[in-house]
Amino acid sequence: MASPVGKKLTGLVAATFTPLTPQGEINLALIGPYVDYLLQQQGVRSVFVNGTTGEGMSLTVEERKKLAEEWCQKGKGKLEQVIVHVGCMSVKDSQDLARHAAQAGADGIAVMSPCVFKPTDAGVLRQFLQEVAAAAPELPFYYYHIPALTGVNLLARDVLEGIDKCIPSFRGLKFSGSDLLDFGRCVSYCPPHWSVLYGMDEQLLAALAMGANGAVGSTYNYVGRFNVAVNKQLMSEVSGLNLGPPRLPLEPCPKSRAVSIAQRLQQVP
Numbered sequence: 200m201a202s203p204v205g206k207k208l209t210g211l212v213a214a215t216f217t218p219l220t221p222q223g224e225i226n227l228a229l230i231g232p233y234v235d236y237l238l239q240q241q242g243v244r245s246v247f248v249n250g251t252t253g254e255g256m257s258l259t260v261e262e263r264k265k266l267a268e269e270w271c272q273k274g275k276g277k278l279e280q281v282i283v284h285v286g287c288m289s290v291k292d293s294q295d296l297a298r299h300a301a302q303a304g305a306d307g308i309a310v311m312s313p314c315v316f317k318p319t320d321a322g323v324l325r326q327f328l329q330e331v332a333a334a335a336p337e338l339p340f341y342y343y344h345i346p347a348l349t350g351v352n353l354l355a356r357d358v359l360e361g362i363d364k365c366i367p368s369f370r371g372l373k374f375s376g377s378d379l380l381d382f383g384r385c386v387s388y389c390p391p392h393w394s395v396l397y398g399m400d401e402q403l404l405a406a407l408a409m410g411a412n413g414a415v416g417s418t419y420n421y422v423g424r425f426n427v428a429v430n431k432q433l434m435s436e437v438s439g440l441n442l443g444p445p446r447l448p449l450e451p452c453p454k455s456r457a458v459s460i461a462q463r464l465q466q467v468p
């Protein structure tokens with residue numbers, strides 16, 4: 200099957216919370232107003248559903264399906280992209296969620312590593328991701344790298360090695376780690392039609408300076424507007440300095456180039 204096209208995922212993406220009723224049931228009635236709130240109050244136009252912030256791993260498969268459907272339905276014609284996290288401990292549950300996300304009209308799916316029986320190396324993790332991606336080959340697929348939660352301390356760059364050969368729908372990664380060297384190597388490795396999205400909101404400026412295409416995080420639910428303003432300002436200052444394309448060639452990273460990047464960034468007021 201031909202690999203999916205679809206618009207490149209960029210900008211701020213809110214990792215959505217899951218609204219619950221006082222009885223602990225998912226509260227689907229709040230999703231419509233949540234969409235409007237993100238657009239109107241935060242200037243955030245894409246969402247990442249059932250991830251860490253949304254406590255997807257603590258929800259049942261049925262609850263995750265209902266939430267994915269509701270976000271796709273209420274976001275249709277309003278949001279730019281609805282990305283659904285479909286990672287589970289069970290590959291079959293993940294495949295089921297991937298197929299469902301495609302039927303529900305999601306714009307892409309993401310998967311984190313299983314974290315109890317952990318992959319022993321990057322190849323094993325790639326194989327897990329491949330089996331899930333194959334269940335919805337028409338959807339752009341993203342690897343969700345979050346080692347602090349999964350305990351899977353593989354380098355994201357190693358996971359990316361040759362990944363498009365086994366996952367034709369691969370379109371990038373959400374990097375929720377603090378290792379900016381690994382992040383920079385991912386930026387360098389990814390072709391321009393992939394998205395490199397950063398997920399530690401506290402380090403967003405560093406990630407943008409290193410070439411992130413956007414960010415996925417919890418704080419964009421409530422300080423999205425602030426970030427949109429700061430990022431616009433940063434980008435105009437950086438482009439005013441004539442630094443060239445933001446995608447920095449860090450692989451291999453010669454010392455002289457690293458120094459010159461640092462010197463140039465110091466000039467940003």
Ligand SMILES: CC(=O)N[C@@H]([C@@H](O)[C@H](O)[C@H](O)CO)[C@@H](O)CC(=O)C(=O)O
Nearest residue numbers: 214250251252375398399400415416417
């Ligand atoms: C561990 C965690 O929840 N990390 C958040 C961050 O947005 C994080 O809340 C933020 O950087 C504040 O520490 C995201 O990376 C998680 C995320 O995007 C998700 O919910 O899928």
